[in-house]
Amino acid sequence: MPFIIAIDGPAASGKGTIARALASHFGFHHLDTGLLYRATGAKGGDPIAAARGLTPDDLARAGLRSAAAGQAASRVAAIPEVRAALVEFQHRFAAQEPGAVLDGRDIGTVICPDAQVKLYVVASDEVRARRRAAELGAEATVMLVELRERDRRDSERATAPLRPADDAVVLDTSNLTIEEAIRRAVAAVERVRGGL
Ligand code: CDP
Numbered sequence: 379m380p381f382i383i384a385i386d387g388p389a390a391s392g393k394g395t396i397a398r399a400l401a402s403h404f405g406f407h408h409l410d411t412g413l414l415y416r417a418t419g420a421k422g423g424d425p426i427a428a429a430r431g432l433t434p435d436d437l438a439r440a441g442l443r444s445a446a447a448g449q450a451a452s453r454v455a456a457i458p459e460v461r462a463a464l465v466e467f468q469h470r471f472a473a474q475e476p477g478a479v480l481d482g483r484d485i486g487t488v489i490c491p492d493a494q495v496k497l498y499v500v501a502s503d504e505v506r507a508r509r510r511a512a513e514l515g516a517e518a519t520v521m522l523v524e525l526r527e528r529d530r531r532d533s534e535r536a537t538a539p540l541r542p543a544d545d546a547v548v549l550d551t552s553n554l555t556i557e558e559a560i561r562r563a564v565a566a567v568e569r570v571r572g573g574l
Pocket of ligand 1 (some may be wrong): 388389390391394411412413415416448451452453455481482483484485528532
């Protein structure tokens with residue numbers, strides 16, 4: 379049975395960096411599920427048709443990391459039919475041997491509720507805004523507004539809202555270096571793997 383690590387959390391909390399590091403450390407596959415919603419939002423037109431017809435080229439499109447693409451993603455992500463259209467791809471990805479790391483908003487709660495390890499990565503609003511501003515070369519004050527708006531939309535939607543799974547390990551990266559955050563995430567996985 380493949381080993382699944384589910385990582386969720388609000389925007390720019392550090393989950394992508396941690397997910398990539400865990401995948402490389404354990405030799406697992408990694409899927410940034412936010413990219414599926416960003417690509418769906420960026421296609422324009424009917425979002426349900428866009429999600430159903432998503433291609434690898436759509437995922438490679440330029441500009442998907444922008445704040446505007448993030449906003450478009452969170453709007454289409456609230457549509458139940460869009461989410462439903464993306465479930466099978468995520469399930470197939472998670473079923474790969476020897477294991478997979480998926481990061482997003484609903485991995486531990488909806489997509490992979492039986493994941494062996496669930497992390498919920500958080501950081502203060504100010505720290506997240508600073509990190510995203512540095513990544514995108516934007517103003518931290520503008521990013522703060524953008525992240526809060528997206529977090530609110532993601533948390534308040536009816537289908538698969540952003541929230542920690544009951545059995546998730548919460549990792550607050552506000553005051554951690556990247557190395558320390560990764561070290562703690564690896565330790566959380568090792569605790570489970572050691573017990574298998
Ligand atoms: O990198 P960042 O955390 O800013 O965003 P992302 O993970 O790329 O996700 C972009 C948007 O897609 C989020 O704000 C959510 O609205 C949506 N999303 C989702 O609904 N479910 C997921 N599993 C992943 C992303």
